[in-house]
Amino acid sequence: MVIYLDHAATTPMLPAVVEAYAGALPVVGNPSSIHSQGQNAKRMLEEAREAVALSVGADSVEVTFTSGGTEAINLAIKGLFWARAPRNRILATRAEHHATIDALEWLQQHEGAVIDWVPVSDTGLIDLDYLNAALSDDVALVTTLWANNEVGTLQPVRAVADLAAAHGVPVHADAVSAYGYLRLDFPSSGLAALSISAHKIGGPVGIGALVIARSATVTPLFHGGSQQRARSGTMDVAGSVAFGAAASMIESDQSRLVALRDRLIDGVAVAVPSAILRGDPIHRLPGNAHFTFPGCEGDSLLFLLDVAGFSVSTGSACQAGVPEASHVLLAMGLDEPTARGALRITLGHATTVAEVNAFVAALPDAVARARAAGYADREPHLGH
Numbered sequence: 001m002v003i004y005l006d007h008a009a010t011t012p013m014l015p016a017v018v019e020a021y022a023g024a025l026p027v028v029g030n031p032s033s034i035h036s037q038g039q040n041a042k043r044m045l046e047e048a049r050e051a052v053a054l055s056v057g058a059d060s061v062e063v064t065f066t067s068g069g070t071e072a073i074n075l076a077i078k079g080l081f082w083a084r085a086p087r088n089r090i091l092a093t094r095a096e097h098h099a100t101i102d103a104l105e106w107l108q109q110h111e112g113a114v115i116d117w118v119p120v121s122d123t124g125l126i127d128l129d130y131l132n133a134a135l136s137d138d139v140a141l142v143t144t145l146w147a148n149n150e151v152g153t154l155q156p157v158r159a160v161a162d163l164a165a166a167h168g169v170p171v172h173a174d175a176v177s178a179y180g181y182l183r184l185d186f187p188s189s190g191l192a193a194l195s196i197s198a199h200k201i202g203g204p205v206g207i208g209a210l211v212i213a214r215s216a217t218v219t220p221l222f223h224g225g226s227q228q229r230a231r232s233g234t235m236d237v238a239g240s241v242a243f244g245a246a247a248s249m250i251e252s253d254q255s256r257l258v259a260l261r262d263r264l265i266d267g268v269a270v271a272v273p274s275a276i277l278r279g280d281p282i283h284r285l286p287g288n289a290h291f292t293f294p295g296c297e298g299d300s301l302l303f304l305l306d307v308a309g310f311s312v313s314t315g316s317a318c319q320a321g322v323p324e325a326s327h328v329l330l331a332m333g334l335d336e337p338t339a340r341g342a343l344r345i346t347l348g349h350a351t352t353v354a355e356v357n358a359f360v361a362a363l364p365d366a367v368a369r370a371r372a373a374g375y376a377d378r379e380p381h382l383g384h
Contacts, residue, residue, distance in 0.1 A: 003355045007348030014202035021242035048244030055247040058186040064230045069176040069197035072210040073099040076172040076193040079218030084140040089114045091142045094331040123280040124153035146175035150315035150328040151279030152288030161190030192216035203246030207239035257286035267360035287347035298342045300370040315344035
């Protein structure tokens with residue numbers, strides 16, 4: 001049996017969500033059609049929109065369904081940027097998700113954006129003093145994570161929004177990793193836009209949403225029908241229904257996950273004393289534990305643990321088949337060799353104490369073998 005400890009990557013679909021999804025798939029009717037079948041599809045869609053809106057305290061009119069978190073983030077960043085022209089400066093950190101960083105770099109290369117990279121601390125916390133000094137009336141937007149997807153650090157979203165509001169600058173928060181694990185109250189956040197995704201809360205892959213404040217203006221990425229406030233395209237009724245079902249089932253599981261996470265962190269500290277916890281030790285996602293292991297390659301650890309029956313993550317990017325050191329850890333000031341020894345363990349609604357205990361028990365052997373492999377690779381090879 002494989003123990004799944006990679007909930008930050010995706011969560012298993014909940015049985016009730018699978019049932020709702022399967023029930024909606026055969027429904028015939030375009031929700032933009034005015035006949036009865038189309039209106040039935042529209043009713044299902046709007047009920048799902050209401051459920052998603054309720055899960056973050058928003059109004060249903062503020063929810064634009066997307067194909068997932070990546071599209072929601074791109075719509076927020078590019079849409080706010082275009083709507084705020086000729087302002088061309090964007091404030092963000094280098095510890096963001098690649099969906100944000102790649103969108104920013106695209107705007108820099110093709111749309112004349114000037115990216116002002118805000119530093120983060122050694123725990124991944126945004127530098128509010130730098131942000132405050134960098135804010136001015138020529139800034140198009142600020143974008144920040146609500147919670148770091150790799151190291152779990154929680155960002156002071158309301159403080160960021162308050163600083164930006166003094167200059168009339170809209171703020172977008174990527175809350176994909178926070179959604180379902182923290183209570184997100186969109187109206188009190190001060191945000192212009194909030195990105196979320198269904199598959200992080202027990203919903204299906206391929207459906208997400210951008211929550212856009214009534215006061216915010218976002219230029220759409222897609223044109224051709226204006227089916228939604230900020231997005232054209234025939235809407236995915238079944239995916240939306242499944243998203244709504246998952247959103248309506250979000251429970252306050254935070255205290256249980258915090259206890260499990262702390263049990264894991266304490267267990268790792270005893271089992272592998274050289275392991276270093278990364279991210280904020282207190283203000284972090286309930287289910288996130290992220291470590292670096294000196295002398296180990298994170299990929300080696302991942303494969304060894306996989307063979308032992310545990311699914312975890314390095315949290316690092318892998319582009320074109322070439323593993324890279326985590327850009328998040330590098331932004332936090334770690335050097336590349338240290339950053340390459342990372343392992344992210346993330347817990348979810350189905351994680352048990354027994355699974356955490358089993359992981360802690362299996363970890364020392366995996367670390368010892370990964371270190372041995374690393375030392376062997378560094379030894380000079382003699383031969384002809």
